[in-house]
Amino acid sequence: MSTLAGRIRRARTGDPAGFDHRLVAPMILGSILNPINSSMLAVALVPIGHAFGVPPSQTAWLVSGLYLATAVGQPVIGRLVDSYGPRKLYLMGTALVGVAGLLGVLAPSLWVLVLSRVLLGFGTSAAYPASMTLLRTESERTGMKSPSGILATLTASSQVIAVIGPTLGGVLIGVGSWHLIFAINVPLSVLCLFLGARRLPKGAPKGAPRGTDVPGMLLFAASLTAFMLFLMEPGLAHWYLPALGLAAGAWFVRREHGVTEPFVDLHVLRGNTPLLATYGRQLLAYTTSYAFLYGYGQWLQEGRGLSASQAGLLLLPMSAVGILVTALTGRRREVRAKLAVGAVAQLAGCVALLPLGDDSPVWLLVVIGALFGIPQGLIGLANQNALYAQADPARMGSSSGLLRTFTYLGALLASAANAAFFHDGATSAGLHSMAWMLIGVASLCLVASVADRSLARVGRDA
Numbered sequence: 001m002s003t004l005a006g007r008i009r010r011a012r013t014g015d016p017a018g019f020d021h022r023l024v025a026p027m028i029l030g031s032i033l034n035p036i037n038s039s040m041l042a043v044a045l046v047p048i049g050h051a052f053g054v055p056p057s058q059t060a061w062l063v064s065g066l067y068l069a070t071a072v073g074q075p076v077i078g079r080l081v082d083s084y085g086p087r088k089l090y091l092m093g094t095a096l097v098g099v100a101g102l103l104g105v106l107a108p109s110l111w112v113l114v115l116s117r118v119l120l121g122f123g124t125s126a127a128y129p130a131s132m133t134l135l136r137t138e139s140e141r142t143g144m145k146s147p148s149g150i151l152a153t154l155t156a157s158s159q160v161i162a163v164i165g166p167t168l169g170g171v172l173i174g175v176g177s178w179h180l181i182f183a184i185n186v187p188l189s190v191l192c193l194f195l196g197a198r199r200l201p202k203g204a205p206k207g208a209p210r211g212t213d214v215p216g217m218l219l220f221a222a223s224l225t226a227f228m229l230f231l232m233e234p235g236l237a238h239w240y241l242p243a244l245g246l247a248a249g250a251w252f253v254r255r256e257h258g259v260t261e262p263f264v265d266l267h268v269l270r271g272n273t274p275l276l277a278t279y280g281r282q283l284l285a286y287t288t289s290y291a292f293l294y295g296y297g298q299w300l301q302e303g304r305g306l307s308a309s310q311a312g313l314l315l316l317p318m319s320a321v322g323i324l325v326t327a328l329t330g331r332r333r334e335v336r337a338k339l340a341v342g343a344v345a346q347l348a349g350c351v352a353l354l355p356l357g358d359d360s361p362v363w364l365l366v367v368i369g370a371l372f373g374i375p376q377g378l379i380g381l382a383n384q385n386a387l388y389a390q391a392d393p394a395r396m397g398s399s400s401g402l403l404r405t406f407t408y409l410g411a412l413l414a415s416a417a418n419a420a421f422f423h424d425g426a427t428s429a430g431l432h433s434m435a436w437m438l439i440g441v442a443s444l445c446l447v448a449s450v451a452d453r454s455l456a457r458v459g460r461d462a
Contacts, residue, residue: 001071001225007123008063008433015391016019020138021051021200022199023138024089024136024153025195025199026090026192026195026196026199026200027127027130027134027154027192028130028153028154028157029127029188029192029195030090030093030094030126030127030130030131030192030196031121031127031154031157031158032157032158032307033094033097033120033124033127033185033188033192034066034124034127034128034314035158035161035165035214036161036168036183036184036188036289037066037117037120037124037185038066038163038165038174038411039161039164039165039166039169039214039293039295039315040165040166040168040169040181040184040309041062041063041066041169041181041313042165042166042169042293042294042297042312042315043166043169043173043248043301043308043309043312043315044057044173044178044181044434044454045059045060045062045063045294045297045298046112046168046298046301046302046306046308046426047177047308048062048113048178050309051177051178052109052110052113054110054418055423055424055425055459056298056422056423056425056426057419057422057423058110059110059306060232060415060416060418061110061111061232061295062110062114062117063111063117063290063411063414063415063418064232064412064416065114065115065117065118065121065417066118066121066224066382067121067123067229067408067409067411067412068118068120068121068224068380068408068412069117069118069119069120069121069125070121070124070125070227070229070404070405070408071224071405071408071409071412072220072221072224072405073121073122073126073403073405074125074128074129074402074404074405074408075220075264075405076125076217076220076221076263076404077089077093077125077126077129078108078120078128078129078399078400078402078404079212079213079217079263080212081126081130081133081246082107082133082396083212085133085202086129086130086131086133086134086197086200086201087128087200087201087202088131089126089129089130089438090126090127090130090192090196091193091196091197091200092126092201093122093123093125093126093127093130093279094122094123094127094189094192094193095123095185095189095193096119096122097120097123097124097185097188097189097192098185098190098193099119099123099188100116100117100119100123100182100185100186101116101120101182101183101184101185101186101188101189102122102182102183102186103116103119103122103182103184103206103434104116104117104120104179104180104181104183104185105117105182105183106328107182109167109319110404113268114216120185121408125404127192128400129396129400129404129405130200130341130449131154132285132388132396133367133396133400134200134201135388136151136396137201137337137375141194141243147334150420153249153330157239163392165314165319166297166311166313166315166316167309167313167315167316167403168184168204168310169181169308169312170307170308170309170310170311170312170313171309172184172314172384173186173308173309173427174307174308185259194426196414200306209367212261213255213259213263214261215253215255215262215263216237216252216256216262216263216264217263219248219249219251219252219255220246220263220264223244223245223246223249223252224409225245225262226241226242226245227241227242227245227250228290228336228412229241230242230245231412231413231415231416232415232419234416235264235410251265264402265358271452272390273307273388273456274390274452274455275387275390275391275399276389276453277448277452278363278383278386278387278403279402279406280406280448281339281379281383281402281445281449281452282380282403282406282410283407283409283410284410284411284442284444284448285342285343285346285379285380285383285404285445286377286380286406286407286410286411286414287409287410287411287414287417287438287441288346288350288375288410288411288414288438288445289375289376289379289410289414289444290373290410290411290414290415291344291378291413291417291418291437291438292349292350292353292372292438293318293414294414294415294418295414295417295418295426295431295434296315296353296368296423297311297315297425297433298418298422299426299427299428299430299431300314300365301355301424301426302362302425302426302427302451303426303427303428304358304360304365305358305433309368313360313388314365314366315369316369317367317369317370317373318369318370318373318376319341319373319376320370321370321371321373321376321377322373322376323375323376323377323379324373324377325373325374325377325378326378326381327375327378329377329378329381333385333458334458335382335383335385335386336449336452336455336456336458338378338379338381338382339378339379339382339455340446340449340450341374341378342374342378342379343375343379343442343445343446343449343450344377344384344446345372345374345375345378346372346373346374346375346379346442346446347439347442347443347445347446348370348371349368349371350435350438350442351435351439352367352368352371352433352438353431353432353438354435354436355426356368356428356431356432358420358428372380377446380407383403384400384403386458387403389458390458416419417434417437418434421433421434421437421455422434435439
């Protein structure tokens with residue numbers, strides 16, 4: 001039997017028996033495009049609001065624009081990856097990131113900047129489903145049942161960027177202006193295009209679906225967009241938005257049951273309760289995670305009176321702890337304990353927000369950030385490993401895209417919460433009100449993690 005060292009040597013020398021590590025660089029670089037744009041914005045919302053003279057309730061659209069586009073784009077592009085292969089979609093997506101970056105630099109108004117973020121959302125939607133499809137293809141070729149090491153590498157890379165992002169954003173704002181957090185996408189896009197063109201394999205994977213359900217994709221996008229627009233500005237005046245969402249959703253379900261190659265195979269999902277539970281946990285966990293990231297970042301500047309650079313530094317402990325936790329636990333395939341511990345830490349972090357005030361000591365702010373780093377290092381990777389074991393291999397791209405959709409649905413709910421609780425500014429009272437909501441969400445995530453008995457089997461036979 002081959003040793004681990006032998007497998008690594010074969011991979012490095014191009015032996016077919018080993019994982020092709022030439023794929024790792026473009027996979028990592030593409031996968032960090034979304035987290036770097038997310039984390040840098042956490043300290044840029046206040047300066048952008050000041051530049052355009054708008055309150056947090058309007059700058060929240062910079063968050064929602066990216067995540068609405070990503071929530072729609074991930075499963076759509078994932079389905080296209082299943083049909084046409086990862087290379088084409090990866091190259092198209094990363095090229096769009098560069099275009100969006102240029103638009104953001106030149107944006108004359110807030111709403112043009114929101115458009116730039118929408119384009120960033122669609123552009124960054126390609127790399128993750130492309131990477132998951134490549135992992136599945138390589139696993140089948142090499143006989144690896146679970147690429148937990150590669151998954152841990154991808155997750156740790158995103159967390160490293162989450163470490164760099166707020167601090168880098170604060171530095172760029174201090175050196176130049178918030179425009180630079182958009183400009184950085186241009187060189188990143190060029191590098192992705194270079195590596196993707198040279199290293200990613202051509203063609204579609206074996207067993208690729210033959211058709212592309214464009215009407216199903218459009219109905220899915222319409223339903224999701226209508227609901228998210230309502231959540232951003234809920235009220236009786238906008239009653240037509242949830243009505244449109246329900247109508248488009250009902251039409252979508254009816255269509256998907258009647259076509260040969262549906263965009264989302266509802267029959268498979270209906271019979272795959274563990275996968276549906278994984279999507280639900282992802283939604284709950286990331287509602288809390290993103291509400292903390294953006295809400296806490298704004299409160300540090302407006303409520304606590306810190307600069308963008310100082311706020312970025314105080315967010316470092318969160319991602320630093322996340323990286324450490326991933327390094328210590330990433331190669332362990334069992335997921336149930338990770339999810340339970342991550343949910344408990346997330347709940348404790350939400351409770352710790354309640355006593356914060358305008359004069360809270362810095363050491364307490366550091367401790368809270370570090371506490372939120374524990375679930376960052378556990379929950380996302382655990383859900384990825386769960387999905388890898390639960391999803392239909394032939395639909396790995398679209399299934400992983402849906403996982404990201406639920407991630408960004410959580411981000412959208414978090415953005416709506418920020419807009420609601422910080423309507424008149426990121427005050428300590430608003431932070432406390434949001435914390436009570438997040439305590440409820442984190443409690444549901446804990447229950448969903450502990451009660452799911454199917455998780456006990458994940459990783460045991462890998």
